[in-house]
Amino acid sequence: MSDTGRRIAMAVSVLALAAGGGLWLSRVPIATRVIDKELAARGVPARYHIADLGLGRQRLTDVVIGDPAHPDLVADWIETQTDLTLAGPKLIAVRAGQVRVAARLRDGKLSLGVIDRLLPASSGGPMTLPVLDVDVGDARIALDTPYGAAALRLSGRGRLNDGFRGRLAADAPRLTLAGCRIGALHADMALRVTATSPRIAGPARAAAIACDGAAAQAVAGDLDLGLSPRFDRWFGRTQVTAARVETVAATLRNVNLATRFRGDAARTTGIGTVMVDGVQTAAVTSGATDWHGQWRLTNGRATLAGRLVAQHVALSAAGRRRIATLGDSAAGLPVAPLLAGAAQDAARASRDLQLAAELALSTGDRTLLTVERAAVTAATGAHATLDDGAVTIGHPAGVQLAGRVTLGGGGLPDATIRLAQAAPGAAVSGTAQVAPYARDGAALTLTPVRFATGGQGPTRIATDATLSGPLAGGRVERLRIPIAAAWDRRGQLTVNRDCTPIGFERLAISSLMLDGGALRLCPTGAALVEVSRSGIKGGARLGATRLDGTLGGSAFRLDTGGATLALADRGFVLTDVATTIGTTRIAATRLAGQITGGGAQGTFAGGGGQIGTVPLLMSAGEGNWRFDGRRLVLDGALRVADTAATPRLQPMAARDIAFVLDGGTIRATGQLVEPTTGTPVARLAIDHRLSSGSGAAVLRVPGITFTKGFQPELLTRLTFGVIADVSGTMRGEGQIRWTPQRVDSTGLFSTDAMNLAAAFGPVTGLAGTIRFTDLLGLVSAPDQVATVTSINPGIAVTDGRIVYRLLPDLKVQVQTARWPFAGGTLTLDPTTLDFGSDAARRMTFRVDGMDAGKFLQQFDFSNLNATGTFDGVLPMIFDEQGGRIADGRLTAREGGGSIAYLGELTEKDLGVWGNLAFQSLRSLTYRSLDVQMNGPLAGEMVTGVSFTGIKQGTGAKSNFLLRRLTRLPIRFNITIRAPFRGLIDSAASFYDPQRLVKRNLQALVDEQNRKTGVQPPASENVP
DSSP, X not given: OOHHHHHHHHHHHHHHHHXXXXXXXTHHHHHHHHHHHHHHHHTOOEEEEEEXXXXXXXXXXXXXXXXXXXXXXXXXXXXXXXXXXXXEXXXXXXXXXXXXXXXXXXXXXXXXXXXXXXXXXXXXXXXXXXXXXXXXXXXXXXXXXXTEEEEEEEEEEEETTEEEEEEEEEEEEEEEETTEEEEEEEEEEEEEEETTEEEEEEEEEEEEEEETTEEEEXXXXXXXXXXXXXXXXXXXXXXXXXXXXXXXXXXXXXXXXXXXXXXXXXXXXEEEEEEEEEEEESSEEESOXXXXXXXXXXXXXXXXXXXXXXXXXXEOHHHHHHHHTGGGGGTTSTTHHHHHHHHHHHHHHTTSEEEEEEEEXXXXXXXXXXXXXXXXXXXXXXXXXXXXXXXXXXXXXXOEEOEEEEEEETTEEEEEEEEEESSTTSOEEEEEXXXXXXXXXXXXXXXXXXXXXXXXXXXXXXXXXXXEEXXXXXXXXXXXXXXXXXXXXXXXXXXXXSOEEXXXXXXXXXXXXXXXXXXXXXXXXXXXXXXXXXXXXXXXXXXXXXXXXXXXXXXXXXXXXXXXXXXXXXXXXXXXXXXXXXXXXXXXXXXXXXXXXXXXXXXXXXXXEEOTTOSEEEEEEEEEEEXXXXXXXXXXXXXXXXXXXXXXXXXXXXXXXXXXEETTEEEEEEEEEETTTTEEXXXXXXXXXXXXXXXXXXXXXXXXXXXXXXXXXXXXXXXXXXXXXXXXXXXXXXXXXXXXXXXXXXXXXXEEEEEEEETTEEEEEEEEEEEEEETTTTEEOSOEEEEEEEEOSSSOEEEEEEXXXXXXXXEEXXXXXXXXXXXXXXXXXXXXXXXXXXXXEEEEEEEEEEEHHHHXXXXXXXXXXXXXXXXXXXXXXXXXXXXXXXEEEEEEOTXXXXXXXXOOOOHXXXXXHHHHHHHHHSEEEESEXXXXXXXXXXXXXXXXXXXXXXXXXXXXXXXXXXXXXXXXXOEEEEEEEEEGGGHHHHHHHHHOHHHHHHHHHHHHHHHHHHOSOOOOSSOOOOO
């Protein structure tokens, strides 16, 4: 080579070296531009420093990828190692210091934010681990998921496909996943990869896991899981414990589940053990419960088989009580002691049971459970076993039953049941041999019980039962009932769908003894008896029936138009019931009740009857009744009426009735009430002896107060038209005694101050005591005395005394009646008043020595003064038209009397002529005066007044005209037509000169001027 060539080559070499050196020195800026360009192309914001950039090794520091405010990755340093191959650079190792990653799980996909833009797309092939050396000192991932936040921590080193060793820790304070809430989850797993096969092992724990209807506390697990290189096969073991697991139905204590397994996506098998220290549900509790067996999962179907043993199984207290009270549904029935005894024994047995059974369970299109070699043994000795067959549950065709079931021990009846069924859903047949069962006074014998099913139809059961035992407080002997029952697939048992003849030898209830007989019972619904999961129901209907016997030593007969019995509530209804007990009759249109443990109770309506020969008829009764096995008690209300052809007393309502039939004695109490006003009238107490037909009743009247709204005619028709407007209180007591031959009654009643209105006028202050010798006949002893403060037929008479006697047939004999009257006396002549017929009742009153002045003082005429003494007689007649005076007469005694006006008058009052007349006539004297009265007390009374010998009295002024008048023999005849009580106003007008002058003076003067005589044959009628 020439020198020139050498110089050129040297120059090129130097330039090349200079250029290469320049490139090496500028590699970092170049790499930075390349990386920045690539990041920008992918839209990834990032910050970093290239700390070292060599052949096959790259080191970045202070790496921040993503939004600087919320970066997706932060690392203090990341170092990668690459190898150049024919295919290009290949990543062979990654090392990092402290790495923080923000990850999100959305729609089942993991996102690393903008880092996702730097990751290669999935190839779609099976999952395998890459050939890559990894060394991570501390990588922490903040994972945000829809289920809650989790913090992951990863460290480890080695080749990922073989030899990697590391740890993965996870913490989640609160997760909600698939309806479950997981609290304080922590896991610490060891990661290991050997020959491309990963393995994960380590513990995990959670403070609590709560799912819909279930919750577990202090959950801990230990997992050892190995995977194939392609992650398509697995094997391992796991153990999970929980201190407490609660579900809607049960609470489990110290649950321990352990299993070993091996399989793939198509099939996984294993063996396992489940042990629970205790199980508690609302219905059942148990002690140690274990299951040991095998299991298999194949294409989503599970199969397990093993043996279940449960120790110290016990029904809850409520469940035991329910079993113990199963016999209560038959309380009062003959079978009750048997059911109650068996129920009590079953309840005792259910306190401590051991269950053991071979179970096989398979799922898929259908879930089948097969139970074999099952045994239930109680501490009491009761037992139930299934052998020589199996029970299969879950087949679409139905349950398959086969084998032998043995029951008994512990006081329960012994029975052996043999079952035969060719296939699920096929007919089942069998026979049950039940040993005779007796306890607590009841006995049951069954002929061999035969049963069979008709394919999908119900199971038919047939037997004959003979039963003896208590019935509603009594006892039935050898009750014979044929039984034809059906048990359908819903678990409902029906007994006797058709009418059934039954018979009995003897029936005794308390002191009632019924002779044997035969009855025909027909179902009220589908069957006489229906038993289902909800309880016992059904009912019987009985047609018209008559039963004879004795009650308390007296002949007894019961007739009923029909009866029904409902088993659900042990209720019954009898219609048109009529009983005869000796001479006592008791009936009801409807008697409803319910059989209880010791007897029965219920209601009655349309009750009535008659106790012995008491003349009181009971009707319209309604209320409650109860029978305790010895006593029949009725309480309620009814109507009491007089049995007389013409009732003396109005019907009364009887309330708070308490009727007791105890043995051979009837006792009854109650309150008699007037029905239209609800006014209490009397307390009634009755005592009757069935054997003799005799008894007594006491009627106590603490005080009946009559008011405007409550009058005596509401109690008796006898007072209607006789008295009214009664006001006051009556009290007393009556006694009634009876035998089959006669009825006697007495009583004593009194009043202190009774006011009333009679046909002859108002009466006030009526008082006295009456002693009845025949209360029901209203007959009294003689010489009964009543006092009266006043009687006012228009003229008040006060302080009267009446001696009387009540006679049979509603007659009143007045022996004497006397009143002080205006200085004299008013006396009623002895008479007998008949209130039992429409005949007129006559009373004659006599007036003796009535002082006119005192008479006027009764009416408070302060301006009038009169003298004179009167005698007379006032005959009165009372009939259906009312009261009237017939030919009553009052006559002034010899010597006459006077009338004077004591008031003042001025000319301004009457004028000159009126004043002159008034001053002249203000005082008059008369020689004779006679008053005659005829007419009704409540209508127009015709009163004739005649007086003669009129002269001016003291204080009257005289003149020429008056002196001439007084010389004439004047006689006044006045006829007054007015209501009787309006006569007082007429008398005031007559005696008051002011009124007299105003009404008559001018007419008298005019008449005098025309005629020579002053006195006409009769004066004008004065209204």
